[in-house]
Amino acid sequence: MRRLYDFVVQRSLEMNGPESLDYATVLNCYGAYLFAVEGAFEEAMDYFLPSWSIMQDQCIFSIHIWMHRKKLTLCKNIVDTYQRLGDFKNACKYCKLGFEKSAKINGPEHAITKNYFQELQFMKRKKNWKTISRTMKAVMKSYEKKMLRRPKLNSKIKILLKQLILDRRCECCGKNNKTLKQCLGCGKVFYCNAKCQKKHWKNGHKEQCQLYQEFEN
Numbered sequence: 001m002r003r004l005y006d007f008v009v010q011r012s013l014e015m016n017g018p019e020s021l022d023y024a025t026v027l028n029c030y031g032a033y034l035f036a037v038e039g040a041f042e043e044a045m046d047y048f049l050p051s052w053s054i055m056q057d058q059c060i061f062s063i064h065i066w067m068h069r070k071k072l073t074l075c076k077n078i079v080d081t082y083q084r085l086g087d088f089k090n091a092c093k094y095c096k097l098g099f100e101k102s103a104k105i106n107g108p109e110h111a112i113t114k115n116y117f118q119e120l121q122f123m124k125r126k127k128n129w130k131t132i133s134r135t136m137k138a139v140m141k142s143y144e145k146k147m148l149r150r151p152k153l154n155s156k157i158k159i160l161l162k163q164l165i166l167d168r169r170c171e172c173c174g175k176n177n178k179t180l181k182q183c184l185g186c187g188k189v190f191y192c193n194a195k196c197q198k199k200h201w202k203n204g205h206k207e208q209c210q211l212y213q214e215f216e217n
Contacts, residue, residue, distance in 0.1 A: 186212035
């Protein structure tokens with residue numbers, strides 16, 4: 001999964017640019033995967049914080065509520081990650097930012113605003129930090145047990161998932177399956193089988209393949 005996320009992050013960076021909201025959203029998604037699935041909290045923060053920085057700049061000029069709500073989701077991810085790392089000062093800092101942002105866009109009586117406020121008040125008391133740490137450890141132990149019981153994906157399913165995420169389809173019939181093979185000439189297109197490859201070759205890929213190769217060379 002990491003390789004797939006690395007691909008998506010790189011593609012978003014190339015297509016949308018380093019300051020785009022789309023790129024920030026992809027970084028947040030990758031961080032959420034590292035946090036929730038792998039428990040790699042420090043690595044997750046390496047994606048959350050750059051995403052936060054981009055959203056900070058984008059939200060200054062935005063009047064769209066959905067953009068600010070994306071920022072709230074990211075803020076909660078950062079708070080949860082800092083809690084698991086035992087950094088309660090930074091957890092309080094971002095919890096306060098989340099409370100202020102939610103109060104502004106959702107109102108003081110909204111459930112999200114109240115949740116941020118209650119969490120902030122609890123974390124402000126240093127005597128509660130040990131309680132939070134114990135709770136986080138218990139949550140992680142329970143999660144690790146669940147992960148051990150998680151069924152393993154076989155190689156065929158992994159290949160199919162990769163094809164779906166990269167949106168690879170047979171250039172001839174348009175199907176998406178686990179048996180797609182890359183054109184050995186240009187490496188730009190994929191086929192279900194030799195039959196599809198031969199058909200597409202006759203229908204124009206012969207000339208296209210040569211052009212691809214000439215361009216690459």
